[in-house]
Amino acid sequence: MAPVAVILGAWQLAFMNRPASHELTTGLKQKAREIGFQLAGVCQAGKPLRLAEFHRWLSAGHAGSMHYLAERAEAYEHPSHVLDGVQSILMLGMNYSDSAPSRASPGSGQVARYAWGESDYHDVLHDRLKRLKAWLIEQVPAALVRGIVDTAPLLERDFAQQAGLGWIGKNTMLISREEGSWFFLAALLTDQSLVSDEPFQADHCGSCRACLDACPTDAFPSAYVLDAQSCISYLTIELREEIPTALREPMGSWVFGCDICQQVCPWNQPTGRVGVRQAEEPAFSANSDLDPLELTRLFAMTDDQFRERFRRTPLWRSRRRGLLRNAAIVLGNQQHQAALEALTQGLHDEEVLVRGASAWALGRLGSPLARRALEQRRSLEAEPTVASEIESALDMPAASQDEPGVTSA
Numbered sequence: 001m002a003p004v005a006v007i008l009g010a011w012q013l014a015f016m017n018r019p020a021s022h023e024l025t026t027g028l029k030q031k032a033r034e035i036g037f038q039l040a041g042v043c044q045a046g047k048p049l050r051l052a053e054f055h056r057w058l059s060a061g062h063a064g065s066m067h068y069l070a071e072r073a074e075a076y077e078h079p080s081h082v083l084d085g086v087q088s089i090l091m092l093g094m095n096y097s098d099s100a101p102s103r104a105s106p107g108s109g110q111v112a113r114y115a116w117g118e119s120d121y122h123d124v125l126h127d128r129l130k131r132l133k134a135w136l137i138e139q140v141p142a143a144l145v146r147g148i149v150d151t152a153p154l155l156e157r158d159f160a161q162q163a164g165l166g167w168i169g170k171n172t173m174l175i176s177r178e179e180g181s182w183f184f185l186a187a188l189l190t191d192q193s194l195v196s197d198e199p200f201q202a203d204h205c206g207s208c209r210a211c212l213d214a215c216p217t218d219a220f221p222s223a224y225v226l227d228a229q230s231c232i233s234y235l236t237i238e239l240r241e242e243i244p245t246a247l248r249e250p251m252g253s254w255v256f257g258c259d260i261c262q263q264v265c266p267w268n269q270p271t272g273r274v275g276v277r278q279a280e281e282p283a284f285s286a287n288s289d290l291d292p293l294e295l296t297r298l299f300a301m302t303d304d305q306f307r308e309r310f311r312r313t314p315l316w317r318s319r320r321r322g323l324l325r326n327a328a329i330v331l332g333n334q335q336h337q338a339a340l341e342a343l344t345q346g347l348h349d350e351e352v353l354v355r356g357a358s359a360w361a362l363g364r365l366g367s368p369l370a371r372r373a374l375e376q377r378r379s380l381e382a383e384p385t386v387a388s389e390i391e392s393a394l395d396m397p398a399a400s401q402d403e404p405g406v407t408s409a
Contacts, residue, residue, distance in 0.1 A: 038178070038179055038280070040093075041160070044087070045089050048158040051155070062225070062226065083145075085191040086190065087194075091159055093185055095280060102288070108293060110256075113259050114284075120316070124284070129148075133147055136190060145190045147187070156185045163196075165200065170209070177267075210265060215260060217231065217247050245360070253330050255327055256293070295342070324346060328343060332363070337365060344358075352385060355381070357389075359392075364393075371394065
């Protein structure tokens with residue numbers, strides 16, 4: 001057994017070689033910025049300040065079908081449920097804003113700005129977090145570290161405000177004075193004691209109601225409260241069932257996600273204090289194939305073709321049936337007669353969601369050929385929900401004639 005003096009001497013040496021907390025904090029933030037994070041701030045790991053609000057939000061049913069939130073509600077009470085022994089949280093922000101969105105012409109759909117690139121942001125941010133984790137462990141080999149990107153039970157926006165990154169706006173987005181709200185959040189949790197930043201205390205929304213008034217589905221029952229059940233992003237991405245009829249027309253041309261409440265925010269305006277910020281990460285640069293998204297071709301894609309095209313993009317979250325459901329609703333909203341063939345194909349799709357949405361869209365077209373397609377399918381449809389959609393579609397007002405050049409499927 002080694003003498004006590006030798007053990008104490010080794011411990012003293014290790015302690016002396018360990019970076020001071022302020023040096024470690026400064027170095028960690030600098031490394032974060034070097035690898036692509038525009039925002040970095042530290043807070044202590046503790047009970048979230050808005051935990052009671054979160055529980056009230058769940059109790060009000062605003063989470064909709066996202067039952068996983070309520071199922072692990074207790075885990076949100078402290079970051080130790082994400083990393084045992086956690087002492088500090090480094091909250092991070094990475095800009096994804098790019099050029100102004102392209103106009104969605106008839107036959108195409110709008111995609112939320114964060115999904116314009118060819119890479120899923122989870123993959124991009126996790127890669128950066130791994131590099132940041134490796135740097136921290138290089139400085140402190142015994143450190144416990146975990147990086148997360150919106151999949152663990154952590155109230156990221158709450159801790160981001162505690163870390164001084166910005167304030168939570170009336171549209172429930174975190175808003176930065178430097179970056180507006182066009183950025184992703186990520187977190188690095190560690191058992192090391194880092195130097196905390198000052199919490200962001202001010203609320204710079206003031207009397208502005210731009211986001212609340214612009215929402216086409218009235219998804220904000222009050223300022224700072226979002227009812228996900230009415231949110232276009234939830235409807236087009238998270239909801240796995242039929243989109244409620246009353247919310248279909250207000251969706252407009254949004255086929256995946258929605259940016260309206262951010263687009264109208266003064267902190268994101270070109271003439272505002274922040275201005276239009278360009279994405280520094282090439283993986284988030286807009287792909288013309290996704291901004292906007294051509295819709296009719298989606299109906300001819302097999303599951304394998306869909307997987308090949310979208311597997312590594314954020315659009316994979318909706319899967320084929322969800323994206324085609326959304327595409328049908330957008331085409332119906334546009335009353336795009338040239339989509340007749342694609343929607344008729346959707347009316348015979350193997351997925352119930354796709355058939356139901358296509359029936360609704362054909363009813364919106366209202367042309368003789370669209371009504372004929374619905375009548376033909378009515379005699380074949382065995383699924384009650386789709387049969388009901390067909391009957392409702394046939395009750396819609398009929399158009400006087402088909403658009404020239406459109407042929408029956």
